[in-house]
Amino acid sequence: MTAAELSPLTLISGPEEVLVERELTSLVGRARDAAMEVVRIDAAGYEPGSLLMHASPSLFGGATFIIVRGLHEASDELQDDLLSLLAAPAEDVFLLVTHASGQRGKRVLDALKKQRARVVTCPAIKNDRDKSDFVQQEFSRARRRISSDGVRALVEAVGRDVSELAAACAQLIADTEGLVTEAVVDTYHGGKVDATGFRVADAAIAGNTPEALRLLRHAIASGLDPVPIVAVLASQLRGLIKVGSAGRGSPEQLASSVGMAPWQVKRARAALSHWSSEGLATALQAVAAADFAVKGGGRDPVYAVERAILTITGARSSA
CATH class of the missing domain: 1.20.272.10 (Zinc Finger, Delta Prime; domain 3)
Incomplete structure (x- = not known):
């Protein structure tokens, strides 16, 4: 893996934390494989100027992967620093920004999109239809099959919390073979x-x-x-x-x-x-x-x- 294989600008947009964390984990793993320094900045506790400091060239060289979480909660100072960085991108700096929802941070969002940042959407998983689609996608990603009755049983058993639903899918994928049916789901989660x-x-x-x-x-x-x-x-x-x-x-x-x-x-x-x-x-x-x-x-x-x-x-x- 090389730094060139990562997008220099990435926006993760949407409120679903399970999907956000999954994308972050994947990208951080790829950045570390490319021997990049990973810097995390939380919008809620931002100190003015720290973003630009981390984006400045290192004495030791190498690329830097900067993660700014919570643009929807960003102070004016953080937004101004992000806009400064986007106006004059630093060499070997890769920027990832997360934004859950709302209008706060719109100037930065517009700037990211204007510069054709890679956008990853993580919409909220709310109703049973969303959860059923999520389960099907989890099994498809793992190249596994689950019956419609199996999907129903799993959503009914652990569908209140999306993170628990994702963990339940991972457990069934890891611990079972072949088609996952309602009976298989009941073996693991029938007592919920x-x-x-x-x-x-x-x-x-x-x-x-x-x-x-x-x-x-x-x-x-x-x-x-x-x-x-x-x-x-x-x-x-x-x-x-x-x-x-x-x-x-x-x-x-x-x-x-x-x-x-x-x-x-x-x-x-x-x-x-x-x-x-x-x-x-x-x-x-x-x-x-x-x-x-x-x-x-x-x-x-x-x-x-x-x-x-x-x-x-x-x-x-x-x-």
Whole structure:
């Protein structure tokens, strides 16, 4: 690896820290392979003039890779120093700037883009569609395959935190061979609270009262809190309502507009054939009451969730 193989100007734009850190790690590794000095500057604690000092020629020669993190938090002094450096680029200085979001630092952003800096985008991974796409990309990067059910199970099990989701993908890729299925994911992550909550919700929405109550009692006996289980129940019901009001179109077409993955749209459509609008309203009201109870508004949180499940399964069967 040589310094010439790195871009002299790089902008990492976007708020998703997992993607930002991954790109930074890759570029720092390449810089060190090229025997470059790596300098890190944090915008939040910047001392005026230090950027230009690090960019000045070294007595010992060699290239310098300067990382400026958090342009969106940069002081006027740091922005002025960056603009000075960009106006008169120093020889053998490679500059990388990160910017999460917002208008702060716009002058520097414009200058970077004007000089045709390499731009790496790291958009936020928020909804389940984003997370499902992220999982698929992680496996594709490793030249591995994961089934649609496997993606669903993994997002349900560890999808709250993107860094945990990335770690779970890495673990499955490293520890397994062949196609990663739902059964494989369950072997590693089946005991997680999100996975348990989704199983309770699936059984309740399917009208399977005994299974929903069994799963709930098993979860509680395992030490899981009722609060996230109620949250999953509410999320699943809201998903049904979103898909039901989205109109016609293929799952792939509707997925983006409702903030869900195509497999979630398909599953919601299948479930909706057994629900009426009145039944969904009744079920959602029951979950709202349970949410109030498990967050301190009731004496027995477990009973509140059980009562919500009974109301949900009853509302479905009356459709």
